[in-house]
Amino acid sequence: MQNRRIFFVQPPKGPVTPACYDVRDEPVPEPQDGDVLVRNIYLSCDPYMRGRMGGTANYPGSRDFPLDEVVPARVVGQVAESRNPKFKKGDFVWGFLGWELYSLAKGGGDLRMIDPSLGPISHAITVIGMPGLTARVGILDIGKPKPGETAFISAASGAVGSVAGQIAKQEGCIVVGSAGSDRKVRHIVDVLGFDAAFNYKTVSSIGAALDEYCPNGIDIYFENVGGETLEAVLDRINQGARIPVCGSISQYDNPEPSKPKNIGNVEAKGAVMRKFSIYDHMDQYDDFLPWIAERVMDGRIVYFEDIVDGFDNTIDAFIGMMNGDNLGKRLVRVSEDPTLG
Ligand SMILES: NC(=O)c1ccc[n+]([C@@H]2O[C@H](COP(=O)([O-])OP(=O)(O)OC[C@H]3O[C@@H](n4cnc5c(N)ncnc54)[C@H](OP(=O)(O)O)[C@@H]3O)[C@@H](O)[C@H]2O)c1
Known part of the structure; x- marks a missing residue:
């Protein structure tokens, strides 16, 4: 299996351009004891990611993305292989992984399980996230x-x-x-x-x-x-x-x-x-999750996701979001979401 990954290689001078990134094909990593291999389904595109690319003094307190590493991002995916007792193949998960087709969560990383009964799995990194x-x-x-x-x-x-x-x-x-x-x-x-x-x-x-x-x-x-x-x-x-x-x-x-x-x-x-x-407010997450899920499910909160299909469109999807071409939360669907039937 081949992995495709987007590396951050050059801080922008002004607006982000495709030259800030390099797309590379590499073998899918082998999970070791404790690791979880995730097939990524949805990649997030968020404005804060611009702040982390440097060239601006505007995002105090944040660390720049490391150069020549995969762009870190929130991701929703499905466990492809697990050597961690907390996760099994087929589980839906979200976490801080990266702009790539497959991510290795070392030792399980910060992966969290998604409960598909709370709505579309993509919501884990959007409205209920x-x-x-x-x-x-x-x-x-x-x-x-x-x-x-x-x-x-x-x-x-x-x-x-x-x-x-x-x-x-x-x-x-x-x-x-x-x-x-x-x-x-x-x-x-x-x-x-x-x-x-x-x-x-x-x-x-x-x-x-x-x-x-x-x-x-x-x-x-x-x-x-x-x-x-x-x-x-x-x-x-x-x-x-x-x-x-x-x-x-x-x-x-x-x-x-x-x-x-x-x-x-x-x-x-x-x-x-x-x-x-x-x-600084992630301690509210466990209280927030049922609060928001209830409101989304009963229609009190209406939410739109703006989903771009295809891994190779990720960079353009991000740049487009920064320029306002998204209506609602911008995501990229990079592989099949089996919950969509
Ligand atoms: N404090 C935090 O922890 C935190 C967490 C998440 C997000 N944020 C911030 O929240 C804001 C919204 O983020 P989001 O994720 O919800 O993104 P979003 O609104 O879904 O997408 C970004 C939008 O910003 C607007 N925009 C771009 N350039 C603009 C400009 N020059 N003037 C006015 N609007 C412009 C565009 O919409 P238009 O078509 O309307 O221009 C674009 O669609 C961002 O500032 C982001 O950094 C902060």
């Missing part, structure tokens, strides 16, 4: 929503934003989103159930759009993008506003990320602006 937990931590723990408040979510149709907005809505907020295409805007309102949304690329100005759609000001801003959007929001926050800083994707390619000129408004308004990393 890291992006969903990120949304809950940001909105509930930092945003602390109250009924009647206005919550504004940027990158609102995406993996994290789509869930953040739906949770805020269920907490009784008026929820407004922004995204980069009219198709996404329709999706945010018609499918995800936000009260309003706008296309930040085509409005006359983001500030004018916020004045129109958030006439009572902004109590919670779920920050995903930074730059111009953040600055426009800071001019419109209410007294005591909360700003969970989840990410700032508009700045990830920028070696000198822009800082908002009006950051002083945070203090002036007695607001809380808190950057958070989901890695």
Whole structure:
């Protein structure tokens, strides 16, 4: 059996290009005692991976991906061979593996079992996994929503934003989103159930759009993008506003990320602006899993996965996601998902 693997070979200068990677064919590794060989099915494409590729000062605290190693990524797969008593051939698992067709989890690594009765197995790395937990931590723990408040979510149709907005809505907020295409805007309102949304690329100005759609000001801003959007929001926050800083994707390619000129408004308004990393909240995962699975299964949380087929499309799928061509969570399906029948 041959393995195909994507190595990270060159930090980008600005946007990620295919030259950052090298695709290599190698033999599938032999598991030793304790190891688990996983046939990968879904590979994750996440914006934080750009931060880990270097060339930007924007992702404090994170380690760069090692050069000349397989791109680390969350993966859903099926055990192909196990020499570990905790896993058996055929089990569905997820873990931090890599952009490759087969991964060897040494000693079982951080593999976790997937319960297929909780929904599609891909959900383990999407709505009932890291992006969903990120949304809950940001909105509930930092945003602390109250009924009647206005919550504004940027990158609102995406993996994290789509869930953040739906949770805020269920907490009784008026929820407004922004995204980069009219198709996404329709999706945010018609499918995800936000009260309003706008296309930040085509409005006359983001500030004018916020004045129109958030006439009572902004109590919670779920920050995903930074730059111009953040600055426009800071001019419109209410007294005591909360700003969970989840990410700032508009700045990830920028070696000198822009800082908002009006950051002083945070203090002036007695607001809380808190950057958070989901890695500091993984202790919530066991409590989160049944909480979110129930809401997805009964339809309270609607979730879209944007699945690109074919391992050889992985690099383009990632670059496309960074440029906004995903509607929902971007994954790559690299081999058959037997649960799809
Ligand atoms: N704090 C944490 O632990 C944590 C965990 C997960 C994710 N995050 C962060 O959460 C944010 C969303 O991540 P996600 O996984 O949900 O990704 P996503 O929203 O599914 O996909 C990324 C989206 O970002 C938008 N985007 C790209 N360039 C932009 C720009 N210049 N200005 C505005 N929007 C832009 C694009 O949508 P448009 O078409 O709308 O432009 C794109 O579809 C990112 O900042 C990410 O780093 C943080």
